[in-house]
Amino acid sequence: MKKHTGLLTLSLMLVTPALAGGAGAPATPRPAAACKSIAQIVTTDPNFSTLATAVEAAGLTQTLMSGQYTVFAPTNAAFAKLPSDALAAALNDPALLRSILLYHVVPGKVTAKQVMGLSSAKTAQGGSVLINVMGGKVMIDNATVTKADVMACNGIVHVVDTVLMPAMAAAPAPAPATVTVTTPAPAPAPASTAPAATDIMAIPAMPVGMSGTTTTTTTTTTTTDTTSSTTDTAVSSNTVYDLITTDERFSTLRDLLSDAELxxxxxxxxxxxxAPTxxxxxxxxxxxxxxxxSDPETLKAVLTYHVVPGKITADQVAxxxxxxxxxxxSLNFKLDGTTQMVNEAMVDGAGLEASNGFIYTINQVLLPPDLVLPTATVETTVTTPTVTVTLPAAQSGANITEVLSQPQFSTLLSLVQKAGLVDALVAGDVxxxxxxxxxxxKVPQATLDTLMADMDKLKQVLLFHVVTGRVVDDGLNVAQLRSMEGSSIDLMVDGTGYKVGVRGADGxxxxxxxxxxxxxxSVIYPIDSVLIPPTLK
Incomplete structure (x- = not known):
């Protein structure tokens, strides 16, 4: 597992009085504050009113009230970038809308720190978003994360400034497969030979395991002639983790649990x-x-040393x-007068009961007797200066069609028209x-003849040249951009311009x-070669 932990930052945070509750003063137990589900965050924040409408229209409200998800949430301003007719069309097509929204959802809880360590992430829609970090900015496909780590009871929300579009939704291709959210049904549907629909509730969370413990998350369905019952262990909103997450006395523990993926x-x-305070x-x-x-296995060992399998009541602890x-x-227990001790730590107050266990507050961090600390390493950071390339202006126009009508683009324009892509390119900023x-x-005539005879392949090649959104200036100083075809376009500075295409062993x-x-x-960059997507067969 990759780990990118800012050790100095973490050390400073842990000794800050504000985080510690103030000069070592005893912690006063208090009831856990009520947290909000992802659906509640979306529906109660006026900045997400358009997203809330879309979530409701797609029938995903109940889904985002349970389970464990990370959502890249577009603001109203992000939706405002879409042409009004395109937004209206999506809102009136539940299958398309659901596909677009699920492309913003990643199963499991993924913090900003974890996002920055990834190059891509598989979404609940089935496609993968591309992740780039450039100059402190985190890019999800062609959207920028403007606010990170909005914590929910059942996941994390990261705010983005652009609506993410999966390849099938971006291209004028057949409608994406219907994504079905599990709801009670009176009877099974008749058998069908059509491909099975994707059920978001059946998508597992990010795989996690405890050292020395076999962990299984199971959804069990029992059916008889007259009854059907389903047990979903991820639905409860009062779990041990929920209580730790919503009690600020445990904010350091909460962050470390997230780092250890527990x-x-x-x-x-x-x-x-x-639970140490x-x-x-x-x-x-x-x-x-x-x-x-700094070491994932060491961190997991220390944290799981604070955990005992099963629900242990206060009487059983005593x-x-x-x-x-x-x-x-093993953990050692004894009573020191009326004070319950765990190893050398004191249990502070009565335990908190959760739906799946108990939490006992303690005043010391417990270290396993066999713990071996990792060796400190000195990291050398090499800073590569950012190269800024200023591209000279070419002949601009009022719209895409006007620019592509210039003589140098006559072949491209004829192919775009033949593929029926003009409306798709002028529908939004690209x-x-x-x-x-x-x-x-430069393209062999036989290759062009093949593309002209296969409309799907022609669209595939043309859309590989298109990126949603207006990408200019520093937006080009990234390793990759996501094309409307779905594949990534690789970029690099080359002299006074940029090289774009597919990266191989030779560049x-x-x-x-x-x-x-x-x-x-929109913006158009003339290039001197036709790009062939890596997925073309």
């Missing part, structure tokens, strides 16, 4: 957690804690002398890497971008 374990199984973590030597947090932790080593007539002249095979033409709110 969130879903504490949702899907019965556990008892001896923020003050307990602040009392640990900062360098020691930073070393623990009667115990030893209990085996999920990490494998970026086109436009091969000139000279570029098409990027494709064309050169050396100028820029504005076409209304």
């Amino acid at each position: 969130n879903d374990v504490l949702i899907s199984n019965d556990f008892t957690v001896f 923020n003050e307990a973590f602040a009392a640990v030597d900062a360098d020691t804690l930073a070393l623990i947090a 009667a115990a002398t030893q209990l085996r932790s999920a990490q494998g080593a 970026t086109i890497f436009a091969p000139t007539n000279d570029a098409f002249a 990027i095979m494709g064309g050169m971008v050396s100028s820029r033409a504005d076409a209304g709110n």
Whole structure:
């Protein structure tokens, strides 16, 4: 598992009095604050009113009230970038709308820190979003994350400034397969030979496991002649993890659980957690804690040492002398007068009961007796200066059709018209890497004849040259862009321009971008070669 932990930042956070609750003062137990589901965040924030309408129209409200998801949520301003007729068409087509919305959803909880360590992520729609980090900005496909880590009871919301469009929705192709949300039905549907629809509720969360513990998340359906019952362990909103997430005394523990990818374990199984407070973590030597947090296996070992499988009541804790932790080593229990001790830590107050276990607040971090700290490493950071390329202006126009009507693009325009893509290109803001007539002249005639005879392949090639949104200036200083065809376009600075195409062992095979033409709110870059998508067969 990749880990990108800012050790210095983490150390400073853990010793900050505001995080620790103030100068080591005893923590005062208080009831956990009510948290909101993803659906509630979307429906109660006026910035998401258009998204809320879309979620309701797609029948996904109940889905986003349970389960465990990460949502890249477009604001009203993001939806405003879409042509009104295109938005209206999507709102009136539940299958298309559901496909677009599920393309914004990733199963499981993925924090901003984890997102920045990824290059792509599989969505509930079935496609994958492309992830780029450039100059401190996180790009999801061609959208920028403007606010990260909005925590929900059942996941995380990251706010984006552009609506993400899956390849099938972006291209004027057959409508995407229907995505079905599980709802009670009076009887099974008749057998059909059509492909099975995707059920979002059957998509598993991100795989997680505890060291020394076999973890299984199971959805069981029992059917008899007269009854049918379903048990879904991920639906409860009062799990051990939920209580830890909503109680600010445990904010450090919550973040570390997320770093160790143990969130879903504490949702899907019965556990008892001896939970150190923020003050307990602040009392640990900062360098020691930073070393623990720097190694995923060490962090998981320390955290699971605080966890005992099963629901252990206060009476059972008081009667115990030893209990085996999920990490494998045993915890020692004793009464010191009227104070319950776990190893050398004191249990503070009564336990909190969750739907799948108990939480006991403790004042020290417990370290396994067999813990071996990882060796500290000195990292050398090499800063590569950002190369800014200024492209000279080409002949611009009022719209895409006007620019492509220039003589140098006559072949491209005729192919776009033949493929019926004109309306798709003028429906919203796009970026086109436009091969000139000279570029098409380099393509073997046999290849062109094949494309002209196969409309699907022709559309595939043409849409590989198109990116949703207006990509200019620093937007080109990324390793990849997602094309409307669905594949990634690789980019790199090459002299005074950009090389675009498909990266191979010998570099990027494709064309050169050396100028820029504005076409209304869209932008066109003439290129000297035709780009062939890697998916073309």
